[in-house]
Amino acid sequence: MTEAPRRATKHRTTRLRTALCWAAVAPGVAWAAVRLGGLDRGPLVQLLAFTPYAAAGSLLPLVLALALRRRWPAVVAALAMATLVAVVAPRALPSDQPPATGPTVRLLTANLLAGAGDTRALVDLVRRHRVDVLAVQEFTPDAEAELDLLGLDRLLPHRQLGPQLGTVGSGLYARFPIGEGGVRRNRGGWGFDQAYGTVSVPGAPAVRVESAHPSAPYAVDQVGHWRADLAAQPPATPDGPLRILAGDFNATLDHAPLRALLDTGYVDAADQVGAGLVGTWGPYDGDPIPPVTIDHVLVDRRIAVRAVAVHRMPGSDHRAVLAELRLPAG
Numbered sequence: 012m013t014e015a016p017r018r019a020t021k022h023r024t025t026r027l028r029t030a031l032c033w034a035a036v037a038p039g040v041a042w043a044a045v046r047l048g049g050l051d052r053g054p055l056v057q058l059l060a061f062t063p064y065a066a067a068g069s070l071l072p073l074v075l076a077l078a079l080r081r082r083w084p085a086v087v088a089a090l091a092m093a094t095l096v097a098v099v100a101p102r103a104l105p106s107d108q109p110p111a112t113g114p115t116v117r118l119l120t121a122n123l124l125a126g127a128g129d130t131r132a133l134v135d136l137v138r139r140h141r142v143d144v145l146a147v148q149e150f151t152p153d154a155e156a157e158l159d160l161l162g163l164d165r166l167l168p169h170r171q172l173g174p175q176l177g178t179v180g181s182g183l184y185a186r187f188p189i190g191e192g193g194v195r196r197n198r199g200g201w202g203f204d205q206a207y208g209t210v211s212v213p214g215a216p217a218v219r220v221e222s223a224h225p226s227a228p229y230a231v232d233q234v235g236h237w238r239a240d241l242a243a244q245p246p247a248t249p250d251g252p253l254r255i256l257a258g259d260f261n262a263t264l265d266h267a268p269l270r271a272l273l274d275t276g277y278v279d280a281a282d283q284v285g286a287g288l289v290g291t292w293g294p295y296d297g298d299p300i301p302p303v304t305i306d307h308v309l310v311d312r313r314i315a316v317r318a319v320a321v322h323r324m325p326g327s328d329h330r331a332v333l334a335e336l337r338l339p340a341g
Contacts, residue, residue, distance in 0.1 A: 032084035035072040039065065039091035046098060049267035056228045056237065060303045062265040063102075063288055066095035102264065102287025106278075111315040113215040113338035118144040118308060120222070120257040121324055121331035124296070125178045126151030128327035134161040136322055140333055142167070143186045144210060146222035146257040148203070150180035171208040181206040181222045187213070197243065199226030199236030205258075207245075215338035216253055218311075221245060223258035237261060241268035247276030247311055253338070256309040259292075259329060263304050273309065280308040280334040283316040291321055296328035308334040 042058075042065045045051065051059050069092035076085035119142045121133055126149065137145060145167055147154075152174045158164075167184035173194035174180045181194060181204040192208030207221035225240030226233060241262060247254050256277065262269040264279060264287065273279060281287045281304070290302020306329055310316065315337040322331045 028079045029081050029084065032072070032076045032079055032081040032088075035075050036084050036088045036091065039069040039072055039095065040087060042069075043091045043094040046265055047094060049270075051266050051268075053231050053234060056234050056266065059265045060263045060305065061301065062095065062263070063099045064301060066092070066099040069095050098265070099288070102282050103285050105285040106283045108283065108315040108317075108337075109313050109339075111313065111337040111339045113340040114212055115317065116143045116212055116215075116218075116336045116338060117141060117333065118146070118220075118255065118257055118336060119331055119333045120146040120148075120259075120306060120308060122148040122224075122259040122292075122306065122327055122329035123150055123154055123324075124327040124329065125149050126154040126180075128154070128329075129325040130154055130157040131161055132323070132325050133331070134158060134163050134166070136331060136333070137163065137166050142333070143212075144220055144257075145182075145184040146206075146220065147182040147184075148180075148222060148224040148259045149178045150174050150182040151176060152180075154180075155182070169210075171206045173204045173206050175204065179203050181224060183208055183220060183222050185210050185220075187211050190217075191219075197225060197240040199240040200233050201226040201236070203240075209252075212338060212341075215341045218253040218255055218338065219245070220255045220257065223256045223260055223307075223309075225261055227261040238268050241266075241272060244272050246272070247309075249276035249312060253311045253314065255311065255314070255336075257307070257332075257334075259306050261305050269307075276312055277309040278312050278316070280310055280316045280336070281319040281321075281332070284319050286319045286321070289321045291330045291332060292328060295324070295330065296326075298328065306330065306332050308332055308336075310334070310336060313339050 073088040171192035183206040189208035203224040226236040228237040291306035293300040293302040
């Protein structure tokens with residue numbers, strides 16, 4: 012082969028390697044742009060729930076570009092990886108806590124999958140961890156009856172309940188008195204209910220607790236309902252009463268509407284203690300879906316978070332989330 016054909020072959024190989032690198036880099040760049048820009052619309056809403064996996068996978072295009080010695084694709088791949096890691100990694104790191112000196116409250120939230128969740132396992136969690144407040148979603152009349160038969164009425168005697176057949180029911184239980192309670196219905200496509208009430212904890216200011224359950228963005232035509240329900244969640248009142256929202260938000264911290272809710276004065280309890288990447292929904296009922304974190308306990312930023320744990324909930328496609336909180340002194 013003469014020199015000219017060799018140069019042409021080398022040039023074609025170089026172009027092919029460069030094109031391959033850019034093709035590998037492009038998805039990570041697009042993902043980072045959508046995440047940073049809050050551009051979760053249409054099918055991108057579901058995709059963004061898997062941002063932690065995208066952050067982990069963003070190393071591969073960088074390794075490829077370095078291996079093939081493609082400088083600019085490597086630079087862009089490094090920037091995309093750094094961006095994705097920067098928005099995800101803080102969830103695995105504990106944050107400073109406010110100087111709350113009031114009583115400790117243990118709050119548990121669980122989605123019961125239209126009442127199919129194991130009520131015995133739920134009562135065992137309440138009893139074993141000395142839960143003070145329980146928020147339930149997809150709460151049915153049968154589940155209500157079973158829980159009381161298993162002794163929940165003695166463990167958590169105060170309640171604001173709205174059991175319904177199917178997936179729309181909601182409930183709030185507490186060891187302490189609940190006042191100013193009710194059940195409100197989201198206006199989204201699913202019309203999930205949300206039980207709420209003001210819990211009076213001795214030694215602390217009263218705290219408004221709501222069992223949150225916005226619509227799910229399971230299809231493109233449901234995204235508008237999802238956004239509307241998240242926008243309608245009660246904002247925090249950092250200069251007024253304490254608030255806690257706990258439940259199945261059908262959103263992760265990579266979704267702009269949930270971050271907007273946090274910006275009103277809430278913090279995500281799991282994120283505060285470095286447990287923000289623990290999955291709460293996905294493969295637990297057999298679906299081949301990587302776990303994602305859509306169940307949350309959002310607390311007023313004046314409340315200190317001492318611990319968060321995720322617990323198995325047999326019969327449900329969700330895991331239960333237990334948060335140990337320290338309230339300000341009353």
